Amino acid sequence: MTGGPLERDVVSPLPDVDETDIEASLRPKQLAEFVGQPKVREQLQVVLESAMRRNRPPDHVLLSGPPGLGKTSLAMIIAAELGAPFRLTSGPAIERAGDLAALLTSLGEGEVLFIDEIHRIARPAEELLYMAMEDFRVDVMVGKGPGATAIPLDLAPFTLVGATTRAGLLTGPLRDRFGFTGHMDFYDVAELELVLHRSAQLLGVRLTPEGGAEIASRSRGTPRIANRLLRRVRDFAEVRADGIVTSAVAHDALAVYDVDELGLDRLDKAVLNALVRRFGGGPVGVSTLAVAVGEEIETVQEVAEPFLVRAGLLARTPRGRVATPAAWHHLGIQPPPGSGAPTLFDA
Ligand SMILES: Nc1ncnc2c1ncn2[C@@H]1O[C@H](COP(=O)(O)OP(=O)(O)OP(=O)(O)O)[C@@H](O)[C@H]1O
Numbered sequence: 001m002t003g004g005p006l007e008r009d010v011v012s013p014l015p016d017v018d019e020t021d022i023e024a025s026l027r028p029k030q031l032a033e034f035v036g037q038p039k040v041r042e043q044l045q046v047v048l049e050s051a052m053r054r055n056r057p058p059d060h061v062l063l064s065g066p067p068g069l070g071k072t073s074l075a076m077i078i079a080a081e082l083g084a085p086f087r088l089t090s091g092p093a094i095e096r097a098g099d100l101a102a103l104l105t106s107l108g109e110g111e112v113l114f115i116d117e118i119h120r121i122a123r124p125a126e127e128l129l130y131m132a133m134e135d136f137r138v139d140v141m142v143g144k145g146p147g148a149t150a151i152p153l154d155l156a157p158f159t160l161v162g163a164t165t166r167a168g169l170l171t172g173p174l175r176d177r178f179g180f181t182g183h184m185d186f187y188d189v190a191e192l193e194l195v196l197h198r199s200a201q202l203l204g205v206r207l208t209p210e211g212g213a214e215i216a217s218r219s220r221g222t223p224r225i226a227n228r229l230l231r232r233v234r235d236f237a238e239v240r241a242d243g244i245v246t247s248a249v250a251h252d253a254l255a256v257y258d259v260d261e262l263g264l265d266r267l268d269k270a271v272l273n274a275l276v277r278r279f280g281g282g283p284v285g286v287s288t289l290a291v292a293v294g295e296e297i298e299t300v301q302e303v304a305e306p307f308l309v310r311a312g313l314l315a316r317t318p319r320g321r322v323a324t325p326a327a328w329h330h331l332g333i334q335p336p337p338g339s340g341a342p343t344l345f346d347a
């Protein structure tokens, strides 16, 4: 994911540039430690256990969902649960099929290869991946031009874990080669409270139940944001209070950091503002909306919209994006009569 102007936003779901170390220290290491996503967790548990009983690498796993919900963490957990080495790369990093072939042939038996942002892999590399995933084979091209020959090479059986924020962008043949797809959804407040108390313990932060509830409700359904807000509120508690994160301390700190009650970030607010104030609540096409907020269409679709839809503030209709009455109210504006909520007749 690209950061751009959002990088320094305290409620952005994207990772901050200097956040990798702290994120790594807070990552759950085992499935049992992984909070929330009960369905994905249970299904994955069965997939992993049956593979271990058969003493075979499990089927390839695809994890899809918005940023910051734990796809990378879960991929690492898969390797840890299997006791297998973990290798990490990303779609954009694999530019040539040859790079991928070299990586695949270097994998040992049972290794877990994680490809982040797999929907952005280059087409020739993707085609090579088909055979690798299905038959554990790759054709390595030797020579150039008419004299080039393809030499088939066997691979050690491995497990591919792919992550994507846009499962819809995956080609059919690639999607079909994953034996298991886990759809990650936003976390509810109770789950985020568990994430926060676990992190507080690891960081040595004293967090009261009410303090946790206050932060959780403004974390935009996203553990990455919850953990970041916890650190900011802790700073505030140390400087302005006695170090204990109570509800009042959390409330005051989040006001200082400009986090609104729903935890909407700058892009969320820009999208809502444009939709309501410039386009009268819609419907308006996503590309027009993206231009209005000065962002890529992809970013609006992958980062802002999933949460706005989930929060009941934005609806996707066949004619375009529409602000719901709740969105108008959130901006403190009275919705015009008959606005927002799409009806049967819009379809
Ligand atoms: N279920 C969870 N339980 C506890 N902590 C979590 C959980 N999911 C995510 N986290 C925390 O949130 C942070 C971000 O998670 P992670 O990097 O796995 O998200 P991601 O989905 O891979 O994001 P991106 O799409 O940006 O790559 C991690 O450092 C971890 O501490």
Ligand SMILES: [Mg+2]
Pocket: 071, 072, 073, 116, 163
């Ligand atoms: Mg990730």
